[in-house]
Each structure stands twice: as structure tokens, then as C-alpha cells.
Amino acid sequence: MALTIGVDVGGTKVAAGVVDDDGAILEKVLRPTPSTDPEETALVIGEVVDLLRGKHPEVAAVGLGTAGFVDEDRSTVLFAPNLAWRDEPIKKKVEDHVGLPVVVENDGNATAWGEARFGAGRGQDFMVCVTLGTGIGAGIIIHGELSRGAFGIGAEAGHFRVVPDGRRCGCGNRGCWEQYASGNALVHEARDLARVAPAMAGRLLELGGGRPDGINGHQVTQAAREGDPAALECFRTVAQWAGQGLADLGAILDPGAFVIGGGLSDAGDLLLDPIRTAFENALTGRGHRPKPQIRIAELGPAAGIVGAADLARI
Numbered sequence: 001m002a003l004t005i006g007v008d009v010g011g012t013k014v015a016a017g018v019v020d021d022d023g024a025i026l027e028k029v030l031r032p033t034p035s036t037d038p039e040e041t042a043l044v045i046g047e048v049v050d051l052l053r054g055k056h057p058e059v060a061a062v063g064l065g066t067a068g069f070v071d072e073d074r075s076t077v078l079f080a081p082n083l084a085w086r087d088e089p090i091k092k093k094v095e096d097h098v099g100l101p102v103v104v105e106n107d108g109n110a111t112a113w114g115e116a117r118f119g120a121g122r123g124q125d126f127m128v129c130v131t132l133g134t135g136i137g138a139g140i141i142i143h144g145e146l147s148r149g150a151f152g153i154g155a156e157a158g159h160f161r162v163v164p165d166g167r168r169c170g171c172g173n174r175g176c177w178e179q180y181a182s183g184n185a186l187v188h189e190a191r192d193l194a195r196v197a198p199a200m201a202g203r204l205l206e207l208g209g210g211r212p213d214g215i216n217g218h219q220v221t222q223a224a225r226e227g228d229p230a231a232l233e234c235f236r237t238v239a240q241w242a243g244q245g246l247a248d249l250g251a252i253l254d255p256g257a258f259v260i261g262g263g264l265s266d267a268g269d270l271l272l273d274p275i276r277t278a279f280e281n282a283l284t285g286r287g288h289r290p291k292p293q294i295r296i297a298e299l300g301p302a303a304g305i306v307g308a309a310d311l312a313r314i
């Protein structure tokens, strides 16, 4: 049994695990990300690897799944807005620290690979994984392999423009898909409704402590599960954007399956049903072509760890 370590490096936390070749996590550790300090972030990655290796000395390699643009050699993070990394040679830094081979991959790609190998994408040679969280991450599997693009920075589907002159995005552009179909978009929708039409949003305001800005994503999901019409409307609005975006990706890529992950996917069928409806109403050539499956991810937040660990094994 070959063991590897997968590390998921996000803007708020570094999550790492020892993973076997069946994709099972044997041991896991979590640390806050010192996201404003690039050196400290590299050090924390080294420390969590040391800690896990202390308990599993037979670990053979390390995979890092990190936010940001990773270069084609999978060694340098070119740009990571949430980690203060600019041309960060993270592969070399971590290899020097831990003395094991290190592979670096974008976190959306690592998550897609985890789901493709061990989760909801198993058995699909051609699939797209979309993570609806703070923003939107994506990864594309073509002929059973991860598609990275020519420069290693492919599949940033969250940043295709869906609304000309729309909401400003963290990437600097306006109208990006992730401003309309992410977990943050759901919260934006709920707060907006509570501000403009408080009489309609009674339950949402109650959960948010009486203030529109107090409403969070978990509360919107909770209210929707209770059948609250305002929360359900927020889900329908976001699912409409998500389904339209998937239909656009479907028109270009024609995958066999879409796998939907991220915090928003915790809502399960509350999200999936309206996404499927929106997708089926928007797909080009609908009624005259096979439909891809649209499924909820199976590995949850661990997909990034499992995917990165497996990529280190290849």
C-alpha cells in the first residue's frame, strides 16, 4: 500500500492528510493559513507534512492542491490572490523542507481529480467538476486525464463573463460567473432580498439576528429546508445562473457528467433540482442530444486532499 500526503492550501486553512491508494484518508491535520505571509505559509505546509510523516514514515510523496495559478511544470504558483503568493517556488521550498518529491496542482484541479478517481466522477472519462463555494473552482477531465491547458492554468470557469458590466469580481473584471452562481452569490441574493423586501424575508432576517448583513449561507440553506419561500427563491435564482453556466460549458465540452461540489452543494436536491431544470432549459440542441448527468460531489471538503495525494502518486 503506497501512502502519500495531500495538502489543501486555502486562503483560511491548510488541511493535510495521509491517503492510501484507495483514496482513504488515514490521518488528518488542520492549521490556519498565515495568508498574508508567503514564507510562513510555506513553513506551515512543511510542518503539517512533518507531523503526518512522524506517524506514517512510509509516506513516499507529497501533493499540494493550492488556490491560484500553478505553472505548467507544477512547481511555481504564479499568482494567488488569497495567499499573497507571486511567482512562489513552492515545490522547491517544500521539497527542501521535507526531503520528499512534491507535486503542485491548482485546488480546483485537485478536487476534480479526487472526485474523478474516488468520488462522484468514478468511471467517467470525460467530466467537469465545479466547486460552488466562496467563488467557483473548476476542473476538467478529458480521456481520463486532468486537462490543465497549455500553461497549466486552465479551467478557471468561475471567471467567464455572464453579465456585461455586472458585479465586480475579485479578479478585477466585472460580471464573472462566480459572482452569480457561488455560495457567496446565494448570500448576496438573500441579503439583497432582506434589505429591499424585508416583509418577504422574515425568516431569513430572524436567523440573521435581524440584520441583512447577519445572514449567512448556512442560514439560507436551513430556511430553504424549512420550506421558507424567500430562501427557496434565492436558491432558484442562484441555481438558474449555475444551470445556465453548466449548459454553456456543456455546449463547449460535451462532458458525460458534471459533479457539483463546494459549500453550496451541502443543500443537495434543493440545489440540484433547480440546476437540472435550468440546465435542461438552456442546453443548446436540447431534446436532440444525450444529456450529461449532474451529480453532487461525494468526497466533500476532503476531495482536494485526496486528489492532491493521488496526483503525487502518478
Ligand SMILES: [Zn+2]
Pocket (backbone or CB within 6 Å): 158, 159, 169, 170, 171, 172, 173, 176
Ligand atoms: Zn472574475
